[in-house]
Amino acid sequence: xxxxxxxxxxxxxxxxxxxxxxxxxxxxxxxxxxxxxxxxxxxxxxxxxxxxxxxxxxxxxxxxxxxxxxxxxxxxxxxxxxxxxxxxxxxxxxxxxxxxxxxxxxxxxxxxxxxxxxxxxxxxxxxxxxxxxxxxxxxxxxxxxxxxxxxxxxxxxxxxxxxxxxxxxxxxxxxxxxxxxxxxxxxxxxxxxxxxxxxxxxxxxxxxxxxxxxxxxxxxxxxxxxxxxxxxxxxxxxxxxxxxxxxxxxxxxxxxxxxxxxxxxxxxxxxxxxxxxxxxxxxxxxxxxxxxxxxxxxxxxxxxxxxxxxxxxxxxxxxxxxxxxxxxxxxxxxxxxxxxxxxxxxxxxxxxxxxxxxxxxxxxxxxxxxxxxxxxxxxxxxxxxxxxxxxxxxxxxxxxxxxxxxxxxxxxxxxxxxxxxxxxxxxxxxxxxxxxxxxxxxxxxxxxxxxxxxxxxxxxxxxxxxxxxxxxxxxxxxxxxxxxxxxxxxxxxxxxxxxxxxxxxxxxxxxxxxxxxxxxxxxxxxxxxxxxxxxxxxxxxxxxxxxxxxxxxxxxxxxxxxxxxxxxxxxxxxxxxxxxxxxxxxxxxxxxxxxxxxxxxxxxxxxxxxxxxxxxxxxxxxxxxxxxxxxxxxxxxxxxxxxxxxxxxxxxxxxxxxxxxxxxxxxxxxxxxxxxxxxxxxxxxxxxxxxxxxxxxxxxxxxxxxxxxxxxxxxxxxxxxxxxxxxxxxxxxxxxxxxxxxxxxxxxxxxxxxxxxxxxxxxxxxxxxxxxx
DNA sequence: AATAACTTTCTTTTT
DNA sequence: GAAAGTTATT
Numbered sequence: 001x002x003x004x005x006x007x008x009x010x011x012x013x014x015x016x017x018x019x020x021x022x023x024x025x026x027x028x029x030x031x032x033x034x035x036x037x038x039x040x041x042x043x044x045x046x047x048x049x050x051x052x053x054x055x056x057x058x059x060x061x062x063x064x065x066x067x068x069x070x071x072x073x074x075x076x077x078x079x080x081x082x083x084x085x086x087x088x089x090x091x092x093x094x095x096x097x098x099x100x101x102x103x104x105x106x107x108x109x110x111x112x113x114x115x116x117x118x119x120x121x122x123x124x125x126x127x128x129x130x131x132x133x134x135x136x137x138x139x140x141x142x143x144x145x146x147x148x149x150x151x152x153x154x155x156x157x158x159x160x161x162x163x164x165x166x167x168x169x170x171x172x173x174x175x176x177x178x179x180x181x182x183x184x185x186x187x188x189x190x191x192x193x194x195x196x197x198x199x200x201x202x203x204x205x206x207x208x209x210x211x212x213x214x215x216x217x218x219x220x221x222x223x224x225x226x227x228x229x230x231x232x233x234x235x236x237x238x239x240x241x242x243x244x245x246x247x248x249x250x251x252x253x254x255x256x257x258x259x260x261x262x263x264x265x266x267x268x269x270x271x272x273x274x275x276x277x278x279x280x281x282x283x284x285x286x287x288x289x290x291x292x293x294x295x296x297x298x299x300x301x302x303x304x305x306x307x308x309x310x311x312x313x314x315x316x317x318x319x320x321x322x323x324x325x326x327x328x329x330x331x332x333x334x335x336x337x338x339x340x341x342x343x344x345x346x347x348x349x350x351x352x353x354x355x356x357x358x359x360x361x362x363x364x365x366x367x368x369x370x371x372x373x374x375x376x377x378x379x380x381x382x383x384x385x386x387x388x389x390x391x392x393x394x395x396x397x398x399x400x401x402x403x404x405x406x407x408x409x410x411x412x413x414x415x416x417x418x419x420x421x422x423x424x425x426x427x428x429x430x431x432x433x434x435x436x437x438x439x440x441x442x443x444x445x446x447x448x449x450x451x452x453x454x455x456x457x458x459x460x461x462x463x464x465x466x467x468x469x470x471x472x473x474x475x476x477x478x479x480x481x482x483x484x485x486x487x488x489x490x491x492x493x494x495x496x497x498x499x500x501x502x503x504x505x506x507x508x509x510x511x512x513x514x515x516x517x518x519x520x521x522x523x524x525x526x527x528x529x530x531x532x533x534x535x536x537x538x539x540x541x542x543x544x545x546x547x548x549x550x551x552x553x554x555x556x557x558x559x560x561x562x563x564x565x566x567x568x569x570x571x572x573x574x575x576x577x578x579x580x581x582x583x584x585x586x587x588x589x590x591x592x593x594x595x596x597x598x599x600x601x602x603x604x605x606x607x608x609x610x611x612x613x614x615x616x617x618x619x620x621x622x623x624x625x626x627x628x629x630x631x632x633x634x635x636x637x638x639x640x641x642x643x644x645x646x647x648x649x650x651x652x653x654x655x656x657x658x659x660x661x662x663x664x665x666x667x668x669x670x671x672x673x674x675x676x677x678x679x680x681x682x683x684x685x686x687x688x689x690x691x692x693x694x695x696x697x698x699x700x701x702x703x704x705x706x707x708x709x710x711x712x713x714x715x716x717x718x719x720x721x722x723x724x725x726x727x728x729x730x731x732x733x734x735x736x737x738x739x740x741x742x743x744x745x746x747x748x749x750x751x752x753x754x755x756x757x758x759x760x761x762x763x764x765x766x767x768x769x770x771x772x773x
Numbered sequence: 774a775a776t777a778a779c780t781t782t783c784t785t786t787t788t
Numbered sequence: 789g790a791a792a793g794t795t796a797t798t
Contacts, residue, residue: 079787081788108788109788110788156782208787273786275785276787276788375785375786376785376786377784377786378785398786438774440774441774559787577785596785637784638784
């Protein structure tokens with residue numbers, strides 16, 4: 001893992017093994033232009049399949065070949081590890097490994113994690129800080145909510161984390177957030193935000209957002225450090241620029257400020273990460289930030305057939321927010337796009353399976369040529385079943401990766417604790433695993449003591465006698481402490497694999513898994529063994545003595561796709577999000593149903609709906625030759641069968657390139673979703689996901705509201721006339737229809753779809769709704 | 774304190 | 789239909 005070398009590599013740049021003009025070969029004129037424009041700001045706007053990434057890598061290779069920049073002066077940022085790896089491979093192929101070796105190429109997170117490792121002390125961290133993923137962060141939030149007596153049922157820790165994360169990404173401080181908080185949920189988040197940040201700091205830990213925000217803080221605080229990096233990275237490249245969030249934008253802008261050699265590549269039509277703070281505005285305002293920027297459009301698609309492009313174009317044409325761009329191709333018309341209608345999700349999966357087999361036989365496609373895309377991870381199950389039954393090998397991208405498995409995270413938590421004693425999340429995770437008699441109550445007392453004394457939880461263990469536990473518990477806790485303690489030294493003096501192996505053995509995790517005696521326990525046992533191997537492998541490659549902590553930091557940033565091997569013969573199953581940047585001969589987009597794609601929550605707000613549409617656009621444009629769209633008329637969701645209707649996207653699409661399975665053209669109902677003049681909001685009849693209750697079960701009978709019964713559909717005793725289906729009026733929002741009700745008495749809330757402002761959730765206590773007619 | 778049995782809620786999408 | 793949380797039992 002050469003990429004984890006920490007020192008800057010300042011040795012002389014080796015001579016390029018290739019001439020610059022050779023690099024330009026095989027590129028079209030526009031691409032060559034983009035490659036040649038090496039100085040100053042450049043924006044490459046490009047459609048799917050136009051060779052964006054290719055152009056970017058050629059540009060980097062060109063810089064190296066010209067000896068314009070030394071490798072370590074080039075910073076190239078991507079969004080996934082996979083993209084970074086691919087990019088590096090391509091550059092290597094062009095200029096040779098020695099020259100490509102020293103480049104800084106990786107995800108935003110991995111690059112800045114490495115930087116923060118070097119600069120940690122400037123912000124009061126140690127270089128061995130822990131990196132908290134969503135699960136760790138959620139654990140912290142849950143604890144905090146508990147200690148602040150917040151009801152985790154009303155607002156989940158996850159939703160709190162989401163709000164805090166988005167505040168962080170927008171660079172809103174806890175104090176500001178407190179002022180801005182408007183809803184009850186935001187109020188709660190505002191109360192947790194500050195303690196959350198403080199807890200992380202005390203734990204010597206950073207979450208994913210911190211990895212981007214802390215560098216910004218650092219640069220603001222220390223002009224000297226900023227200057228160092230501005231001069232280090234004189235050429236900055238950013239792939240998928242449309243997906244950068246505020247922090248990423250600021251970070252790269254600050255870094256590029258001195259030399260202004262920044263090149264961004266993106267496609268506004270493929271922006272699909274607004275939900276995690278991505279801001280299309282960044283790509284739209286590039287010209288404003290850099291008035292002398294050259295903009296280069298790549299509009300020729302080398303990937304898809306004419307029919308597929310026409311379909312894609314008709315999808316995106318329904319969006320208002322977009323940059324002007326016309327894709328064209330020299331490719332042939334291709335085959336018509338096939339729309340498949342299925343009875344159920346099972347049937348849908350079977351049809352897809354049959355198509356794959358059929359095309360494999362008739363057109364000679366290999367399994368790697370196929371991809372099945374869907375909106376939610378949960379949809380993979382039925383597809384997997386069908387493929388398994390049909391004997392077609394597949395791989396699922398995403399889902400839980402190796403490093404997210406419970407047993408792996410348990411082991412990693414032990415190791416993290418050894419490296420970073422302040423790491424509370426890890427301490428909490430392992431203090432009573434395997435079970436050693438330190439229950440919730442004991443833990444509460446320990447952490448409360450630490451809180452009172454203003455010390456870290458580990459220090460509380462060190463001062464165990466002062467906590468005031470019974471002798472018996474003290475012995476148990478002391479034994480745990482004494483078991484882990486030696487490793488806190490050893491982690492820094494001995495090879496990582498030896499430390500890890502001994503610690504794992506001593507904790508008894510392996511024995512615990514073995515004694516389970518189940519098949520699952522065996523698998524987990526094997527996984528732990530595999531982790532030990534991975535650490536050993538890492539140690540062999542990396543001679544840095546303290547590398548256990550860098551290993552831990554690295555694996556925190558690993559995600560699914562890292563294990564995937566595209567060479568083996570399998571059909572790929574993945575979410576539409578995960579498919580970005582990839583291409584396949586044959587693509588299936590499954591589950592085109594209202595409420596699923598677009599998702600129910602997203603179908604009310606124009607912005608969110610447009611994002612769903614871009615997602616559809618991304619999915620459709622993954623296909624080179626064949627595209628299949630499918631929907632099922634019923635689907636097993638939420639533990640029950642629900643009937644569905646086909647997605648509105650199918651009504652919008654250019655039907656001339658589409659055929660049904662029967663070979664007929666699609667009959668569209670273009671006005672199906674228009675909100676008509678008066679009161680009829682067409683959703684209620686057409687979208688069963690809004691009316692799940694009433695369509696799947698007989699009309700909910702008014703139940704007497706028992707106390708503690710949270711499943712009350714509506715409250716008879718109060719405002720009894722406000723029930724799902726009734727039209728109501730609100731002072732500000734105007735007229736709307738009640739979609740559903742929840743809660744009783746003061747807690748009663750209604751989800752109302754207003755004609756003017758869309759869907760809102762209102763507390764009846766405050767919202768003074770009047771029933772119309 | 775640990776286990777078993779139960780109830781409840783939840784599904785976007787990810788570094 | 790899973791995961792997480794709650795309650796009852798040992």
